Amino acid sequence: DGGITQSPKYLFRKEGQNVTLSCEQNLNHDAMYWYRQDPGQGLRLIYYSQIVNDFQKGDIAEGYSVSREKKESFPLTVTSAQKNPTAFYLCASSIDLEETQYFGPGTRLLVL
């Protein structure tokens, strides 16, 4: 089955800790994206990558970092600099920018 997987489903972060959210796709898509969703709000773009070894900041990149070393993988690290990390994180991919985006099931990050 082709699709996008995210892990873990739930993640708990302690004060001052960096945590990494996984996103993998086997759709052979070039573009990948990370969004954050807060309760009752739409999605906001954190980072996006048009191609391997390239990525760009979105609207709310502060306190986050990404890498794109492989076409199928786009991990997101939530650093200790992100003071309000509690949210639902969604990863997406598309054939190219401006094409239909396909979303993973999401990771819910909670702070202990």
Place this chain on the structure above:
Amino acid sequence: KQEVTQIPAALSVPEGENLVLNCSFTDSAIYNLQWFRQDPGKGLTSLLLIQSSQREQTSGRLNASLDKSSGRSTLYIAASQPGDSATYLCAVSGGTSYGKLTFGQGTILTVHP
């Protein structure tokens, strides 16, 4: 900066009704507009994508229209069913937001039997 607004924020209808969800955007220089469905605690499912040169797209009981010049899109759902209950999100890309989707806050739809 592109802004996307969805009205109403929530809608509750009896099964079988036809309904319309509205989406408006401030910058008409878009590349495309997408409608998504989100079930509670889940990811998004793409429903329809309308290119800026198109006026509408249809999929089953869903029909989405686009009026780029007025900055509006509607999602029409025919003969609603309880299984249609979900949050519906509108998103636009293009213009100054090339490669990025700007989302509305969504409409929470409840279809009761």
